[in-house]
Structures are given as C-alpha cells and as structure tokens.
Amino acid sequence: MRKIPTGAFVALALALAVGLATAVSPFASSSPDGLETVAGDKRFLDEGKLAGVQKDSPIPDYAFPGIENERVATGAAGFVGTLAVFAIGFGLAWVLRRRDPAPGGGGAAAA
C-alpha cells in the first residue's frame, strides 16, 4: 500500500532529520553518556585517545569550525552531517542496487 509517493516520503523524512540535527541537537543534553560515565567512574576514561587521522577531522566533536556560538556550531555540524550521511547512504545504495533487466531496453532477455 502506498499512501504517499516514495519521493514525498523521503523528502519528509529527510526534512525531519535535518530539522532535528540543526535545530534540536544544539539543545541536547551535554552530560557524559552511558559509556563515558562508566569510564569516568571506573577510571579508564583517560585511556581514550584520538587516532591520528581524527586530529584533522573536518568537524571535530560536532562543532562546525570557525563558529564561535556553540549552539550555532552544533546546529551547523548537524545540518552538514545529516546531508552528507544522506548523500553517502544514497550513493552507496545506488551503486549497490539490484540491477533489473531494463524493461524493453536491451536485447538480452532475462533468463
């Protein structure tokens, strides 16, 4: 059953994702999360380190570089990141998709 077309569904879902990442994530809790809390309590948090390539990561710690206001920097990171993940996921899926024989196109009949 298709109550709404795929294009509209994807557009709505993407708008929701981008909206959440841009407008809501700046107000998300900044308390240490589950693993971080346990690592802090049990004194192994300091063993964590950044890998070499991560020191050059484009948007470290979800703060868009060059923006002073923390909330704006987080929102910008969320906006860019969500669209980038969409593009990568879409691109990967496009490359991997099932190739159905072109309808009426090529001469080679499906076995």
Add this chain to the structure above:
Amino acid sequence: MIDLPIALHIPDGFLSGGVALACGLLAVVAVAYGLRVANVELDEARVPLLGVLAAFIFAAQMLNFPIAGGTSGHFLGATLAAVLLGPWLACLVMAVVIAVQAFAFADGGISALGANVLNMGVLGALLAGLAVGAAMKVVPHRRGAFLAVVGVVSWLAVMTGAAATSLELALSDTIPLATSLPPMLGVHALIGIGEAVITAAAVSAVLVSRPDLVALAPEELKRPPAAPAARPVGGEALT
C-alpha cells in the same frame, strides 16, 4: 586530558589490538554480506530509503537525552534500520553512520570502528532480525502487538550492545567484566527505554504512511486494511 567525544562510541585506546581486530573482522564479514544482500534485495525504489534512514539515524544520534545521575544517552537505531530494511541492509546503514561519525566528527575510534559497528549496529540488527521474526510467530499480527515487539527488541538490542562493549573491554584488560557490566547494563537499561520509544514511534509513523516499507512487518500490516474481506491467514485470524 583532551575533550573526547565518546557518545556511547568506544574511542581508540580502550580496546587491545587483538580485540579491535577480532571485532573489525566480524564487522567486515557482516557488512560484506550486507553488500551482497543489497545486490539481490535492494530495488531501485528503496535506494533513497537507505540514504534517508542513515541520515535520520545520524541526526537522532546527536540528540542526547538526560537520564538518571547526570548521565545522558542517545538513540542507536540498529533495530529501526533492521525493521525497515531487514537485518543485513541495516548493517550497511549503521556502518555508514558510524564511519562518518568516526572520520568526519572524531566520534568513536578508528581502530575501534569495527567494535562500534559490531556493538551498535551488527549485533542489534541481527538480534532484531531474529527476535522480531520469532516473536511475530506467537503474537497477533496487529499493529499494536508488532510495535510492542519492536520496542522490546530495540531495548534488548541496546542491552546486547552494552554487554558486548563490557566484554570487549574485559578481554582488552581495560576493566574487569564484573566491574563494568553492572553499571553498563544499568545505564543502558534506561537508554534502552528511550530507544524503544523512539523506534516504536518511528516504525509507527512509517506504518501509517508507507507500510510497504516496513520490511519486518507481517504481511497483513503491509496491506490496506480494506482488502478482500478478512481472509484467515495461517492459524491466526481471530482475536
């Protein structure tokens, strides 16, 4: 100490080389199988769905919600991905999200990438694939029952990931299992409730708008309700 964004993601330095490698191999096998499955199952119409699901999970993972004791948690999404796309394509989606987080946002380690994909993606996705299928053999094929199953399974998926993380930390001689497991499970029991609520709400929204896109939903829920009058399916038609 540098300000390290952990966000449930294991950073480099927590796991030994051997454990990181073993987790990496398991993650690679699962993702490689996901690539194979995509070639068979991923029709053109669902290409944008995979992209938007990855985007949604990325966005939702940024939304840390406060739980008890000055701790926060966030949505993981493996169960949601598995319910919508099936477990193997879900492994792909989670690998995309977690790899972008590690490389672009310095969230989660690079050598620990395999472990993070395993803990937050593969284990939950495969558990969801098995458990939702098994549960729908015994519960009624109704919307509410299906959503309840999805919620419970997503909670279990979070707990499984937390237990796996503790086990990996113990095998790495970072912290004994007996020390890390109780607090990890305690914290994640609460995070899992958030996971269950968000997953059930998201699946419910897709069931309302495009039930055909919910891969693990029973067939009855994917069809319009007013289809050829109530035809008993299997042994399972009556309330």
